[in-house]
Amino acid sequence: MTPTVQSLDHLVLTVADLNVTLAFYTEVLGMRAERFTPADGSQRWALRFGSQKINLHQAGAEFLPKAARPTTGSADLCFLSDTPLADWQAHLDALKISPEEGPVRRSGAEGPILSLYLRDPDGTLIELSNRL
Template identity: 55%
Template sequence: MTVTDVAASVAFYRDILGLQPLEFQAADGSRRWALAFGAQKINLHPAQAPFAPHAAEPRAGAADLCFLSPIPLDEWSAYFEACGQRVLDGPVQRSGALGPIVSLYIRDPDGNLLEIANQI
């Protein structure tokens, strides 16, 4: 995911969503960051100099991610309010990869759309 400020993105995803930041050395010797959750990770590409391979048109703020959570959305909503994060929409019923879900939406520091969802 292309971001304008790697440190700000790491802090947001760690402190607000609880993702685990991973700093690692790539094969070319450069230092990189990723965000881990379960068996998945999101690589962070600095917008000023995205490393290869990268998106066809690397641009901060263009991502739309959905995270399934066992935590009820009313708890997420109260938590986001306490953190000063504005909920854009929800809870609303949607179709998820594994069936029906109920979702709410926030944005990260770059404006990426983040969907937090509970399976129905």
């Protein structure tokens, strides 16, 4: 029998500027910035939300092991939210952030979703979604 995985523990984003990234994800998306010390004793930053975590690597100073071709702005991330997209749009408007697209209907991992698209400071595509 083939072994299986059951969930995603964390993912890594390579970013151009840690401070700008931390500000965006905390102020715009409401995530929590967390400084942590892994077993190797280095100091690292992560973004926490729900039971998930995004670890951050500074471009050009990535921690090992790392992606084969770490690149800023190369990710496409979809985040589920219980907050209605109309509230997200008002929040983004107040921050003078213009969504690229949406709301539009899409297919999520567990069924239909309604999505709003924007980009983080590195150009990573961010999809904010409500389950339908």
